Amino acid sequence: MSDTAPPTAAEADQLARMRYRRALARKKRKEREAASEVKELNITAMMDMMTIILVFLLKSFASSSAAITASEDVRPPVSSTRATPKDTVAITITPKNILVGDREVVRLKDGRIPETQFLTDKRLVLGLDEQLKKEVKKLKFIAERNPAAPFSHELSVIADKMVPYDLLVSVLYTAGQNELENYRFIVLQRDSE
Secondary structure (H helix, E strand, C coil): CCCCCCCCHHHHHHHHHHHHHHHHHHHHHHHHHHHHCCCCCCHHHHHHHHHHHHHHHHHHHHCCCCCCCCCCCCCCCEECCCCCCCCCEEEEECCCEEEECCEEEEECECCECCHHHECCCCCCEHHHHHHHHHHHHHHHHHHHHCCCCCCCCEEEEEECCCCCHHHHHHHHHHHHCCCCCEEEECCEECCCC
16 A cells, blocks of 8 residues: 555645646746747848948949058159059058058168168068068968959059159069069049149
8 A cells, every 4th residue: 555645635736736837937938938039030121231231332342542541751743644543552652661551661761771671682672572472472362262352463652752763663673573563653643624
């Protein structure tokens, strides 16, 4: 015979209430979880957002031009050209320094490259050569993974109109040694009268 006695009516009633409370708590928990779930996606709002982003990107792409570092030291020559600048590796030559992008790679002394920056041939500029190798490596890495952005071997030169010719030749020689053979000189456009 069993040692446990059958539950009394009060105990059976209490047990039924406990089961009811558990079932009610379980149902409420499931409703809370269901309320926090996203049942459907509002595609109209997402399409509006994507359209705005697309218009913004097209507008900014259409008005993009060469990035010229604003400086009092650089006064590019004036020209009547109508050609639009492209996004390429940019070298800026001022009377004080040579920059690749926004990074200074060589500080000039009296408008000339210091002797310590030259290799034995007096043409290859060491600091510039090192930075251009990094830029070319980065562009080739991008070109390998993105066929829409091929490595174009192009270089934009932003130079003060008073930069000496031998300094310009040294910079272009160093660029040529780093596979940047196509030069574009950035100039200010002359106002049409």
